[in-house]
Amino acid sequence: MVDLVLCGRGGQGIIFLTRQIGEIVSARGMAVISSETHGMAVRGGSINSHVRIGPFYSPLIRQEHAGFLLSLDPAETPNNRHFLKPGGLVIENSPLDEEPGIRRVDATRLARELGRVQSENVVLLGFASTVDGFPVTSDELERHLAEESRKPVREMNLRALEAGIRAAG
């Protein structure tokens, strides 16, 4: 059982990440349920998604229950930190140094270097996939993103994923 919260600003591609994780876990034959933000908040407002892997009915994670908080925007991390359980890990898109309980990668910069800043979400997911206990592996993500039929999208995503994995060292 893993509870995972993803957060950021509307437009950063949180729902895309939610779908990738859910589709991979679902294809393994495991139970997964998630919840996401739509509507007006998507116009640049604060948004988050919840992903729950295990025998759950509710798509929402209670406060202090999540194992991971994946944050595309450091300004949104404090708005969602209360979901993390003691010992839970923040994985954050940020140029700052890592500290206990927070893994960081400058996904925005890496995505910009690849020529498409909007791919920061996939860079962060690639980085997260190298973390112990993260619900999907780098190999699974690579195979899943390779199923995309539009070639430019597929190639961009695979390069962004690779950049995130490499940044983890």
Next chain:
Amino acid sequence: MTHHHSPDVRFLMGNEAIGRGIIEAGCSVAAAYPGTPSSEVLESLVRWKRELDHPIYLEWSVNEKVAFEVAYGASLAGVRSVAAMKMVGLNVASDPLMSAAYLGVRAGLVVVVADDPGPHSSQTEQDSRFFAWFAKVPVLDPSTPAEAREMALRAFDLSEKYQVPVILRPCLRVCHARQNVNLGAPQEPVHAGPFKKNWQRWAAIPRFRLVLHGELNEKLARMRQEEPEARPVTVSRGSGKSLALITSGSVSSHVRDVIASDERLAGISVFKVDLPFPADTQALQEIVDFHDKTLFIEETYPVLELQVDDRRKAVGRISGHVPPQGELTPELVEDIILGVAGESPQTRAEAAIKPRRPSLCPGCPHRPAFFMIKSIFDKAVYTGDIGCYTLGINMGAVDTCLCMGASIGMACGLSHAPLGETDARVVATIGDSTFYHAGVPALINAVHTKAPVVLVIMDNSTTAMTGGQPTPGHSVLADGSPGVKVDLERLVRGCGVDFLETVDPYDHDAMKEALLAARRYAYEDKVGVAVVVTRRPCVRSAQAVPSSDRFEIGDECDRCMTCLRDLECPAIHFVKERKIMEIDADLCAGCGFCAKICPTAAIHLKGA
């Protein structure tokens, strides 16, 4: 909806699962008007139709009333049909729904109505289960995406068995949840035979309506007794008889997870009702009578609670144990249950949440339109409407927001009942989709009554807020097949409008000229309604041509904050440490409007 290794299981959004259930049920006609959290029902039907090469007819109707009537007509023609909308859309469709409950249906008619407890993206927290009760139609209340698919199938059978429209009411936490969902094979489209004339039924006069009302009451009484979904189902068997919970729909999922995760609550029995109206009230009463105490947890009105006659041993919303407004989050559900069970509450750290407010996108054509409206109509009352452009409140350019189309009707009222000033001015703003939906009758009203108002129709040629669905102004239909474009200007002229100007909102000078002319027409010459159409595709739509232009702020900047405060562009921010204004090149869309309105001409095209 990407393909997977296992062909029968997909990770689907609740609305996609409902769409799947509709296709599997052999439905032939689906009509909808977009609205969060319901929009993906018809969007997913477009994809299911394509994937399965299914013959279903799909349309984005002009509004929910018409969507319901289209579905109703199809049902009379003998095919299964669906109308999908959000709960405030049901208000618009309530007239035909109330009447259709009496007349009944032929082939199954299902109305998918998405509720939004919170509310997250809506004007109200109304409970469509209560609306179903009011209309005297049955309502199914799914708790998960997988269950929503099953209930969509079940709803058609129920509708045909009793010859009534059936409401399927998913809440936001079902609509926008995703889950691994088992798919079934689509059944052949149902056909109940061609329409047979029978005016006593399909055009019933009041005398026959009385008979039909009696028949409807009999149908409901039968459903209460005979349908398995009307009976409470035990989803968690407790060891004691001291406390029972009765719940329904998406909140039942929070209830089940809370009970399963806390050993202290193992004595509690949980009952779930899938058909909360008309529920088996006798079975509910037996639960209440058997237990020392019964807690009703439902969203958002006490529909099950109210159907129980003797509530002396019941607690819930009516008793004040469940708050009378707001979404029932899992934390709240946990607190309520622990409180009623007499257990010590869960301690949680105070969450310090400072949510970022949503804004019009960088490059959004509504932003320059609002900026110019504010600069030309300085002290006017700005009646707004429902859409992305409600975010004009951030710019001080929207003073009211009531419901779809109300910007124009309210502008009439404000202008006919002067604001206590001789120069009272009203400027109404409305988007293209909302104008087609509910603005047209209000505009006819404004023209006819010579209401001195300026109406700005902000035409971004899409229903942007809900994800970019087509409008009647498009020449393609929901599934991409050709339709007839209803020309906006011809429509406005057809309403009797004489003053009509169309401008590009990025064109500062043309905007200024058109708005000044409108001001003279409506407020100085007092001829009547002046309409300005500001036309440019939504910056997120495929029609928008991206610009590679980027701008920078030079030393001429005196930090007057016009761009930050009045234009409110998310790409522009103030760097506190260096006390300068900066444009974020990642966010900037290159519209260049800030450069046109900067009072000190400090904003320049990069590399120029």
